[in-house]
Amino acid sequence: xxxxxxxxxxxxxxxxxxxxxxxxxxxxxxxxxxxxxxxxxxxxxxxxxxxxxxxxxxxxxxxxxxxxxxxxxxxxxxxxxxxxxxxxxxxxxxxxxxxxxxxxxxx
Amino acid sequence: xxxxxxxxxxxxxxxxxxxxxxxxxxxxxxxxxxxxxxxxxxxxxxxxxxxxxxxxxxxxxxxxxxxxxxxxxxxxxxxxxxxxxxxxxxxxxxxxxxxxxxxxxxxxxxxxxxxxxxxxxx
Numbered sequence: 001x002x003x004x005x006x007x008x009x010x011x012x013x014x015x016x017x018x019x020x021x022x023x024x025x026x027x028x029x030x031x032x033x034x035x036x037x038x039x040x041x042x043x044x045x046x047x048x049x050x051x052x053x054x055x056x057x058x059x060x061x062x063x064x065x066x067x068x069x070x071x072x073x074x075x076x077x078x079x080x081x082x083x084x085x086x087x088x089x090x091x092x093x094x095x096x097x098x099x100x101x102x103x104x105x106x107x
Numbered sequence: 108x109x110x111x112x113x114x115x116x117x118x119x120x121x122x123x124x125x126x127x128x129x130x131x132x133x134x135x136x137x138x139x140x141x142x143x144x145x146x147x148x149x150x151x152x153x154x155x156x157x158x159x160x161x162x163x164x165x166x167x168x169x170x171x172x173x174x175x176x177x178x179x180x181x182x183x184x185x186x187x188x189x190x191x192x193x194x195x196x197x198x199x200x201x202x203x204x205x206x207x208x209x210x211x212x213x214x215x216x217x218x219x220x221x222x223x224x225x226x227x228x229x
Contacts, residue, residue, distance in 0.1 A: 034215035043201055044152070046217035055217060056108075087152060091206070091214035094165060098152035 002026050002090050004099035012107040013078050021102045023071040023088035031067045032092035038101075039084045047086075048073065075104070109134035111220035113202045115187075119227045125189040129202030129220050136160055136183040140205040142216060143176060143187045147198035155200075158185055159208045192227045199224050 003026040031051040036044035046055045048064035061076040088099040115127030143155040156166035158176045175188040206214035
């Protein structure tokens with residue numbers, strides 16, 4: 001099983017600032033990595049797939065980068081609706097696994 | 108794009124069988140794998156398994172002995188059964204569209220159902 005870790009666990013950011021979230025895989029997943037956003041009481045929403053491709057209707061302030069074992073989700077100019085929990089997920093190995101999440105809250 | 112709507116019993120006693128169904132509206136049911144994922148405070152997001160329109164399945168080995176995922180192509184629905192539940196199975200259960208049947212490497216989850224909270228308590 002590929003273990004996904006995320007850091008930090010919580011990130012406090014002021015509106016309008018940039019947030020940088022990290023995700024690490026226990027072994028290479030190539031670029032087979034997705035990012036999701038989850039708000040309280042809602043299902044996760046796909047933001048990024050293929051490590052860097054934005055999903056349909058996702059604003060350009062969300063960007064993903066990385067390959068192999070190290071990945072980054074960057075949110076530029078945080079809006080009020082961006083405060084949420086973010087998860088990474090690998091799909092390089094058929095036993096799909098998720099990271100524990102990073103909570104982005106208001107500073 | 109597809110919309111997923113799920114339903115099922117929300118309160119179970121230990122040793123009972125969890126049963127959930129997910130209906131897929133719109134899109135192409137036969138093109139994708141259809142997944143069950145759960146989320147609990149203790150274990151986070153956990154992939155349970157997937158099925159395609161032909162009934163081909165893949166399961167998480169940690170749950171495989173207790174899980175059955177089935178499909179009803181006449182209704183564009185798929186279902187989850189988890190037997191012998193315990194308190195550790197208490198979670199929000201989601202259905203979600205997964206990867207393409209004809210090609211590997213597209214196994215992100217989008218869209219998701221609304222989620223069903225399943226509580227196991229005596």
